Amino acid sequence: MATVALMLIAASLLMGCSIQAKATVVPARQVINLGGKVMCQDCTKGYGEWAQGSQPIKGCKVSVTCMDDRSRIMYYGSDETDEQGQFNMVVNKFINGKELQAKSCLVRLVSSPHPTCNIPSNFAGGQRGVKLPIRPTVVYRGLVQYQLDTFFYTTPRCDKPAATHDSSECHGNNNY
Secondary structure, three states, X not given: OHHHHHHHHHHHHHHHHHHXXXXXXXXXXXXXXXXXXXXXXXXXXXXXXXXXXXXXXXXXEEEEEEEOOOOOEEEEEEEEOOOOOEEEEEEEOEEOOEEOXXXXXXXXXXXXXXXXXXXXXXXXXXXXXXXXXXXXXXXXXXXXXXEOOOEEEEOHHHOOOOOOOOHHHOOOOOOO
16 A cells, blocks of 8 residues: 555656646747848849749858947858858857847848859849848747848849949030
């Protein structure tokens, strides 16, 4: 009888421990995940190929720069794209004891190893950089992920030259 009572007590303790373990709350992750894609878009192709036929670039470097509330760089990191042109970065939410605000991070193109498709375009903001969206794309069981629009590189032939105005051509007179 004492053995049965001892087993009941042991079983109830084990049950209590398992119930308590399930009731504990798992803290949210302490990182921000960033993801996106980099493609090559060739303007010399027909419209259908140009719009739909972009190719992924392996080895492109994409960076993220996060600022603090006083506009000082708090974090800088980069990643290279894989065979599908995708990049994934993981950024700690806490840097030197301060919480990193995702809205203060800027993601941009840095470089392309492609021999001809190496001019960053500003389509989707890749050249100038884009801030992370206000709301993450995915929030699931502690995962906070921001999925960015696709960035593009193009060929030198497609690069639009900057407009320049040389005032020395006019020589100050209005002769037509």
